[in-house]
Amino acid sequence: MTIWIPSLELDSRSARYRQIAAAIGDAIDQGQLAAGDRLPPQRTLADALGVTVGTITRAYAEAQQRGWVMSRVGSGTYVRDTASHEPPFSVHVADDQSDVIDLSLSFAPPHPWRDECLRDALVEVSQDPAAIAMAAAYQPDIGTTAHRQALSQWLAALGFPLHEVLAVTQGGQHGLDLCLRALTRPGDHVAADALTYPGFNAASRHAHLRPMAIPLDEHGLDTDALEQRCRRQVPRLIYVTPDQNNPTSAVMSSERRQHLAELAERYDFWVVEDAVQYVPAAQRGPSLVSLVPHRTLQIFSTSKILSGGLRVGTLQMPATLRERIGSLMRAQSWMCPPLMAEVACRWIDSPRYTTLLAWQEQELAARQRLAQSTLADLEPRSLPYGANFWLPLPEGRRASEVQTLLQREGVLVATPEPFCSGSDPAPQAIRLCVGAATSRARLTTALTTLRRVLDEGNTSPWATL
Numbered sequence: 510m511t512i513w514i515p516s517l518e519l520d521s522r523s524a525r526y527r528q529i530a531a532a533i534g535d536a537i538d539q540g541q542l543a544a545g546d547r548l549p550p551q552r553t554l555a556d557a558l559g560v561t562v563g564t565i566t567r568a569y570a571e572a573q574q575r576g577w578v579m580s581r582v583g584s585g586t587y588v589r590d591t592a593s594h595e596p597p598f599s600v601h602v603a604d605d606q607s608d609v610i611d612l613s614l615s616f617a618p619p620h621p622w623r624d625e626c627l628r629d630a631l632v633e634v635s636q637d638p639a640a641i642a643m644a645a646a647y648q649p650d651i652g653t654t655a656h657r658q659a660l661s662q663w664l665a666a667l668g669f670p671l672h673e674v675l676a677v678t679q680g681g682q683h684g685l686d687l688c689l690r691a692l693t694r695p696g697d698h699v700a701a702d703a704l705t706y707p708g709f710n711a712a713s714r715h716a717h718l719r720p721m722a723i724p725l726d727e728h729g730l731d732t733d734a735l736e737q738r739c740r741r742q743v744p745r746l747i748y749v750t751p752d753q754n755n756p757t758s759a760v761m762s763s764e765r766r767q768h769l770a771e772l773a774e775r776y777d778f779w780v781v782e783d784a785v786q787y788v789p790a791a792q793r794g795p796s797l798v799s800l801v802p803h804r805t806l807q808i809f810s811t812s813k814i815l816s817g818g819l820r821v822g823t824l825q826m827p828a829t830l831r832e833r834i835g836s837l838m839r840a841q842s843w844m845c846p847p848l849m850a851e852v853a854c855r856w857i858d859s860p861r862y863t864t865l866l867a868w869q870e871q872e873l874a875a876r877q878r879l880a881q882s883t884l885a886d887l888e889p890r891s892l893p894y895g896a897n898f899w900l901p902l903p904e905g906r907r908a909s910e911v912q913t914l915l916q917r918e919g920v921l922v923a924t925p926e927p928f929c930s931g932s933d934p935a936p937q938a939i940r941l942c943v944g945a946a947t948s949r950a951r952l953t954t955a956l957t958t959l960r961r962v963l964d965e966g967n968t969s970p971w972a973t974l
């Protein structure tokens with residue numbers, strides 16, 4: 510067993526667990542730690558560095574998330590033998606034969622491991638009589654204790670703050686709809702960024718709510734504008750995506766998050782924080798769950814990390830809402846199917862999960878660089894590890910026209926209209942999802958086509974009088 514103990518001077522520039530995780534990565538790079546080496550027991554390292562065991566637990570989880578180490582239950586944490594696995598950061602997806610490259614929907618980049626992980630999890634469940642019995646029976650409305658604990662641990666490992674109660678939902682959209690149904694009555698006002706996730710617009714329309722579209726800029730939702738609106742009309746709740754607005758990729762500044770928390774207190778409204786568009790912890794700002802916990806519900810999902818078809822997500826909330834949400838879930842569908850929650854929990858627990866997540870982060874970063882280098886002069890907006898890419902169009906170009914020209918060339922992109930939460934005119938921009946293409950080569954083809962369509966100018970035929 511290795512006796513590797515880093516000589517570390519922990520400083521206050523970043524969280525201690527991140528500094529310790531980074532030291533593990535450095536030690537592997539520098540050959541001080543080799544594949545198969547066991548990391549020191551958490552208590553030993555905690556004592557050596559003068560930190561809590563919890564800090565070491567988070568550091569090991571972070572190192573695992575980065576694909577450097579893997580933990581074996583009851584045995585310890587070991588340096589991964591990456592050479593014996595497939596290279597985690599290469600794309601080896603068979604190119605699909607379809608002529609259409611669809612960048613209009615927001616997906617995690619494809620990797621054959623996604624299907625394999627799902628198959629492995631299903632096989633494991635099918636061979637475990639206790640899991641089968643559990644999956645065949647009715648379970649508590651907000652999920653079994655085991656599933657709720659496993660999903661809480663998953664959120665903690667991803668660096669999300671934990672709230673008082675976690676409910677297992679049927680995906681992010683379900684969590685969002687639950688919030689609207691539980692917290693509002695028909696006719697209530699609900700605020701959101703003027704450009705926001707279309708699923709919110711649809712759910713609030715179906716719940717007969719009145720939209721309050723709040724302007725946003727590159728620092729996210731304009732909380733001064735929200736304050737002005739609150740003086741005239743207080744919304745019942747506000748829906749926000751502070752770490753990555755969908756579609757614009759705007760990130761809400763810390764000051765505005767703080768201001769939003771103050772406004773929620775002052776004007777007495779709920780905050781629904783949607784973190785479904787996954788952003789790695791290091792790139793995230795302070796969560797509203799930490800800033801104003803008793804007014805905040807947080808939505809997350811396995812969709813952008815594992816796969817959209819699982820339909821398993823989480824809704825974190827203050828304990829005061831547990832009964833209301835549980836009763837609503839029973840009224841809707843009794844509970845999230847326990848079989849799907851079990852499959853998701855086994856997948857998250859499998860050794861390949863961390864490698865897949867690390868691959869995804871690197872793959873998205875590489876794809877974002879590709880898109881940035883092709884379209885840099887147009888000042889696109891995206892996050893280094895984000896799935897989406899927001900492209901304001903050059904003067905004189907219209908989103909519908911560019912979309913039509915691209916569609917004729919076999920490239921699908923999204924236009925802003927469905928993202929508009931109010932009645933302000935939609936900007937002339939398009940959103941592409943860099944994760945959706947089946948390979949980097951296909952993404953390059955689509956980006957080259959887009960570049961050409963934009964460089965050629967407006968050539969769309971006119972057909973009306």
Ligand SMILES: Cc1ncc(COP(=O)(O)O)c(C=O)c1O
Pocket residue numbers: 615679680681682683706708750755783785786810811812817822
């Ligand atoms: C911001 C946001 N919230 C929620 C969802 C829905 O997530 P799910 O597929 O888990 O229902 C999406 C899907 O793209 C999204 O972009």
